[in-house]
Amino acid sequence: xxxxxxxxxxxxxxxxxxxxxxxxxxxxxxxxxxxxxxxxxxxxxxxxxxxxxxxxxxxxxxxxxxxxxxxxxxxxxxxxxxxxxxxxxxxxxxxxxxxxxxxxxx
Numbered sequence: 001x002x003x004x005x006x007x008x009x010x011x012x013x014x015x016x017x018x019x020x021x022x023x024x025x026x027x028x029x030x031x032x033x034x035x036x037x038x039x040x041x042x043x044x045x046x047x048x049x050x051x052x053x054x055x056x057x058x059x060x061x062x063x064x065x066x067x068x069x070x071x072x073x074x075x076x077x078x079x080x081x082x083x084x085x086x087x088x089x090x091x092x093x094x095x096x097x098x099x100x101x102x103x104x105x106x
Contacts, residue, residue: 006018006037012090012094013029013034013095014029014090016028017029022036023038024039025051026036029098032102032104034098035094042078042079043062043079044093044097045075045098045100045104046075046076046093047103047104051077054093055077057080057082058081059079062074062076063078
């Protein structure tokens with residue numbers, strides 16, 4: 001994804017800062033990371049409060065294979081498909097990601 005596409009995706013939240021990381025990009029709002037882009041897929045931050053809503057919507061949690069071959073779950077989830085066609089739905093998901101980022105700072 002190019003930066004303009006990313007900025008459009010997060011327009012319902014407000015301005016974002018995009019930084020290169022992990023071979024992808026980190027997306028920040030007001031100094032807090034709320035999403036990462038890896039292999040052309042955007043993943044939104046979630047926590048114990050918001051993860052059930054992501055799961056219920058059919059989103060997939062990002063995990064990678066750890067040193068002992070066991071999956072390591074990360075606090076990032078795919079974006080539900082219906083959000084890509086509706087800016088209001090996308091705004092809901094990116095707000096949830098930002099709220100998780102705020103809670104993580106506490």
